[in-house]
Amino acid sequence: MSLTSPAALFWFLLAIPIVIFYLLKIRLRRVPVSTTMFWNQIYEEKKPRSIWQQLRHLLSLLLQLLFLALLAFALTDPLFFWETDQKRRLVVLLDRSASMQANDSEDGSRFDAAKDDIHNMIRTLRSRDDMALIAVGATSEVVTGLTGHHRTLHQAVDNIEATDQPTVFREALTLANSLIEGHPNGEIVLLTDGGFDEFSEVSTAKHVSTQLYGKPDTANIGITQFQIRRNLTDPVGYEVLVEVINQSAQPAETRLEMELEGEIVDVIPLKLEPAQSWSKVLEYTSPTGGVLSATINSEDALASDNEAVAILSELEPQKVILVSAGNRYLEKVFSAIPLVELEVVTQQPETVPENGVLVFHRQTPEALPAGNVLVIEPEGSTDLWTIGEKASSPLIASQDKESKLMAHVRLDNVMLSEARQIEPKMEVTRLATSVEEIPIYFSHETDARKVVVLNASLDEGDLPLRTAFPILISNALNWFSGADAAFQESLATGAVRKIDVAELTEHGNKKLTANSEESKEADSNSETDPQSERVQTEVTPIMLAGPHESKTELIAQNDTLWLGPLNQVGLWTLSPVDEENKPVAETSKSSSPAPQIQIACNLSNRRESDLRTPELSDSTKQLQQAGFSFSPFWFYLVLFATLFSCVEWYLYQRRWID
Template sequence: MHLTGLPLATLLQIGALAGALVVAFYILKLKRRPVPVPFSRIWERILRDKEATSLFSQLKRFLSLLLQLALLALLLFALGDPRTAANTIEGRNIVVLIDASASMKASDVPASRIDVAKEEVKKMVRGLSGSDRMLIAQMDAAVTPLSTLTSEVSDLEAAVAEVKATDATADFARALRFATDTLRGMSSPEIIVVSDGALGEASDAAGPVELGETKLAFVPVGKGGRNAAITQFSVRRYPLDKSRYEVMLEVTNTSDEALDLELSLFGDGQLTDLTRLKLQPQERLPRFYPNLSGASRTLEAKLALADGGADDLPADDRAYALLPERRRARVQVVSTGNMYLEAALLLDEYLDVTVIDPQRYPGNGNFDVTIFDGVTPNVAPGSGSLLYLNPTGTNVPFEVSKEIEDTDANYRLGFDELDAKHPIVRYTALSDVNIARARVLKGEKEDKVIGSSYKGPLLIQGRRAGVKFVALGFDVRESDLPLRISWPLMLLNTINDFVEEDTGYVSSFRTGLVWHIPAPSNAESGMLELPDGTKRSVPIKEGRAVFLGQQAGFYTLAVGEPGAEEKSMFAANLSSPTESSITPVPELKVQGRTAGEVGEFKIGVRREIWVYLLAAVLLMTAIEWLTYHRRVTV
């Protein structure tokens, strides 16, 4: 028997002091309580029996003293936490990784997979021996420890109760690295993974995770695998008719059986389209919906079985997207007169265009976009984003080289290289544009070259002090660009890029990633409302709010003082065919090593002697109370 609590010397000191106090209390003379009696003959009997009973009275008080000293001894022994030699051997140090990714929301088992996983972990917690220690961690896009490395059952059960499945994929490599770092240098290290097994490779940018001598165990969860998912969903307005939009989505059948499905589209909460689909096993079906109307802000897609039921994973049966807000953009044109420019701006009814002479710049009020046509004045506050057409001066945020002309008979001056995927040149054909003369533009290292001739860049994009700019290095009137539909498209694409900031933003983010959400550049933080209604403060750096999103749905970002804050919305989706493949995996392998089964956890009373000692104290206290009230020990 060994003491693992307070040392013996300390217990002896406490026992000596407490024992002396108990004895002192019993040495004190017991003061008799006066009791009035109605008849004097009673006293004759008491006085006659006094001598015969005095020895028995002292004996009863001595037994009471012994009982109190025994209670004190038991309490001191419990503080010493006595354990047998077998239990004083160092126990296991265990990290339990509970998979909380989207696939754990599957309902192919009672309640859901995450509920079954939590029950399995609770069984382990209740079966811990007195020398074992355990840490509970939630594994999703990040790894979140929910407890310390402890043997306290109440703390561990409270940690298990906090586990909640998210709409993200699990970062298995990060979770394993956390577990191995936590257990490094400890005795009997063990990692237990509770999951449906769809975790991918245990490798990241730093390479494969090495477990070393750490024991790896796996608790499989899940039974079924019938599921269909919306794996892609995006939307955009037409540049020249913002009342209409188009939708691109993809539906995937991740199960091994054919499924009859119904796909519904909702605009601002109202049903706009309903389609019946039949998908073969493992089939991926893209769908394109052009020329849609009826929604002004939010779009939602829902997938259901044709018979009205639901598959095993409802989390990926819904997808969300946000249409760019249809607001009138204020555009200031600083020009001496350009018919081709002014005519192109008339094509968009959501542009509020103000044309002013360079001598009258700046105009009254604030603008979203300012177009400098052949002039480069000092930029005034409130000008918004900047579009330079044929810049010739030096008062620009880039370098303008000397003029070049189309005089080489062997090489035509035009766009020889184009970033065709850039949103400014989307749906345009600029490779065969003929240019009479132009100037080569040279930006900084961070600037983006969109189009170049064989003599240098002609179309660049950048940002200075949080203000975006685009520069075109020639006068459109000295080219055949105004004769093509590409001219108004490129102009409107540029304005849309200025006003809408990022086309990825207006569609949706993907859960499980760190998002950079457009926000006012002068703010330091904002308040983000999540789809479940909770709110969190998020930092803002260089005009972007930074947040790791793990819920699908619509978000609202508020920046500024309450009552005067600027609000913006965005959407997020799961969009993960891997996570939607919910067929459980029976075994888990890490670098060719198969995880073993979990054992040696038995639900029952923990083998700790101090628990029984406290029970004995309670029993003896009950006996003392009973004997006192029965006048046995007094």
Template sequence: MTLLAPGALLVGALLTVPPLVLFYLLKLRRRPLRVTSTMLWEQAAHDLQVNVPFRWLRPGLLILLHGLILASLLIALGRPAVEGMGGGAGRVFVLLDRSASMAAADMPDGSTRLESAKRRAIDLVESMSRGADPPEFTLIAFAAEPVVLTPPTTNAHRLRGTIESVTPTDQPGRLDEAERLVRSLMSGTSDDEPAPRMLLVSDGAGLDGRSGPWRAALIEPARVHPRNAGIVSFSVDRDSEKPETVRVFLRLLNAGEAPVAAPLVVTVDGEEAVRTPARLPPADANGPGERIVSVSFDRLGGGLLEARLEIDDLLDADNTARAVLPPHLRPATLLVVPSATTGENRGDDRTRADPFLLDVLDAIGTSGLRVIGIDRYRRADVDDLAGYGLIVFDRVAPSAPPPVPSISFGAPWPGLPAPGRVEASRSGRTRVISWDRASPVMRDTVLDSVVVGDRLVLPEDDAVIPGFEARRKTLARGEDGPLIVEIDDDGIGRIIVGFALEQSNWPLDFSFPIFMLAAFDHLTPGTTSGVWYDTNTPVVVRLGGVGPTTLELRGPVTREINRPAGSASVPLGVFERAGWYTLVSPTGEASVSIAVNLLDADESSLSWSAQKPGETSRGRTGNTALDQREIWWWFVLAAGVLLLFEWLVYALRSRY
């Protein structure tokens, strides 16, 4: 039992207890009266003895009853309450936090936050299950994603075992996702049933003092500023002018009260590339200390890059950041051009390519550029095409979309309805009247001087196309409608240009090579930047060719992956643990390496509850306590019963 208003109890006691004692010590003032005998005044003599000032109180039933009555009323004034979900909670959703910060071993008993939270959750469930009508519990563990671990149950023993089996993750905590799941599970509750409730068991990181539909049972770490430093932001890029130079940018955070000096080591395929000291300022009233660190080194080839802060602290998951470093050349490109017509000298296929397009592709710098005719392309095997990072179609269209990203110029795209063609000789030329400046492909281009002659009529973004489910987005628009459209085909990017380059002045404009370079890097991500994923983002990898339907994912978590039939994309979902992963074929051959990082400032700062800078672990206030069931009215009722008994005792004494 706890008191919700102990101050009111204290004030009430100061105002009422002294008068009660004073009434029993008070000496009565009587007027003198002459009598013939004192034999009939024994009671009067007894009263005189009782009211002699400065004598100790004599024990008696009445003073005991008066003390109990006053104590009951004072306790009721202090609003006594017991922990519970309140009256009428027919269903309780227990939200157990298992985010990365819960792995920190900074509790007063030396355990991790998650271990303490699990003990707290078990105690609450067992205490609420002791009643005659216990509620139904649904256990939900959450980090980046919520997971329902038990269906509604009143079996506290079963729930205890499930709570004890909860394991930590390297994911950030997303309480809003857990709330959204609970609301969906509560949608079928009828009006006659008691309102379901949510019980949050967490360190409160990220709450920032905000309230919600949940009631919180929060754990308290031993220190306000836990000793932890980590990497919270990370990028790897090759220099645009010197592709052999690799630049690594990191943002480091220090949540502790003391400055940190630790080595920062960058390795590629296990070989040390850079070692530099990292000095981080301490946390202060404005928050954790931060420092930006930039390092660079030369490496022509690719590899598995790892940056590690060599420090022994509370959270190891944020001490390392990983990325797959690409080679300095962009992947191989296939340019498909019209085949030689009957009677035409077949010669070199490069002679039938648009010369401006060919020059730009040569200048971009790929690991190989091959030019073939459309007839030869259609006879090629799918596995042969998978060896290219990008396929460019110049005035020709494939019979089916290729398994890799593509750019098409001046030809209908398979799956889209046969578009009409606008001829400049009849309808005139068109200017590019607008383009999507928010798109990474069009961000640096200026198309207001581009004029287009003959062009295709591409469908609008909201046009319903039966059998074509790929998402479309217009990148540039002319007077007749879309001129350039981007398509997301099951994770494979495609850009459709509705006109041939020879029908415009675009190749002569400086924006064309900028567009091609941006489109290349957008459709083939990772060609110049390190590739990595965080523990908050679903991972989708692209594999070439058809390949096996069953793969094995090896790493901190090992599991079997079923590859969708006929799909080049393999969805892997959100990873719970940071580290290196490898997709392995049934024959044991590694196909793809995957880097997964934590990189979350809230988790690395190890903040908890509504913690404010400079606040001690015992000085927290706010809406951080479990819902309390007030029982003050029981004490008022007890005072009433005692008052009735006191009246009976006094009446009997007065009578006899």
């Protein structure tokens, strides 16, 4: 046995004054009385006793000395050798992924059953045992470090919440191994349903004990993919990629319902064979945007993959000003494109609406204006090119099939009547080139303007009669408007994305901060170069609101925000905050609504939708619960001291001792 605090042995010195008080002879006071008859009688009964006579009633003294000895020994915190050799260090890895929320356990969800088991493990911890809790999802979070304090551990377990994230255990296992490294009785306890790819590797690792939750035959139907984008050829159309999978050993029937802002878009009945997935790209039309939701009416154990959401970008009318002497066919093409507001003029206007498109047919100015410019059949030179002689019947030799301007377009089988020799003065992107190296279709882009040029006659030839021509014009308008950039990807839980939040930072509380490393370098340079400036970063607080009204403040740097990993499925909202760190949408008195960015988040994980628990291999060590919990030895010493104190009090009250 060893003593944790041997200095506490000095408390045994209190035995000296206790014994002295018992040996101390009582002095009688002299008091005059009227008679001594009664006092003589008392004196005969209570004669002064010798030292050995005073020790006649040793029971009271021994009990008090024993009480002191037990308390003093308890203060030394004695430690048996077997307690040192057998003390445990447990690191509990709790799986809090989406599949752990499946309600196929007798105690509710798998996650709740796992938390109950941790509470039981805490109750069986011995006095020298330590435990650490790590919650595992897409990332690993140390909920509490190594401690043996039961109350702290119980509170930490109660505060752990389940997420809709996938499971990544490699990082957690590395962290757990570092906590038990060098400990003779270190153990890693894995509480999971086995719903991750590296389960067999993690469960059979050294020092790992595994407890599985769930059933091997739990059936589930889930939406594993849901994305939406605008149709590149039809501005008001959109395409939906959806995938539904049957993760069970039995055939299943369900119904997929899709709604756009509460309006039913489609209802699709599904019949799925065991382990069959149904995937399809569906096409619909809608000039308005909003939230598109998909739901399957399947009453299974997991609810988080029965719904999915996506954001459909809202389209705005596009102003097109056609500068032409008159071309009915060209006017009809622009008028037929949805959301195009066409205006035909004979001369170049002085101003062009923001995000509008200025179209020149044949006539071109010497200097092309800033903004979006489409030139069809140019006849004069500009600051971008020099016009040359006419070339008859040019044949298309090559075209850029990867360009979005050439999406769904083939020009190699089109008969062109004539084109112009053009020599670009600046760098351009050749989209279609003739055999004679004449640029038939090309683009030019700078920060100030975007230019697309179609160098072909529309009066003769069959280009205006081909479906490629309206598609070509529609692609150009989409390129000008940035329709391809309006695609908002639905994030998967646990994913991290870089998001441009420039529209939010304009209304937020911006601050300038100096970059620590770069600012030091700038400060050192300023001593030798007075014109050098400190490198500064523009930071803006952004409020992130979750599906269940949870709010978190994030920091955007230079109009860029790294978002994720998100832990719940549903709609998340980014909004700017004011100087008091409150969302501008709540405090703004302006009639115009404050800008917001909505983020759709779905489970989108086949592995998490598969609720069937794997079988444990023979090399997997299963968790063995301890039976009893032992309090430290000093606790029992105090308990016995209290017991002896009660015995001494009882004997004194009963007059068995003086």
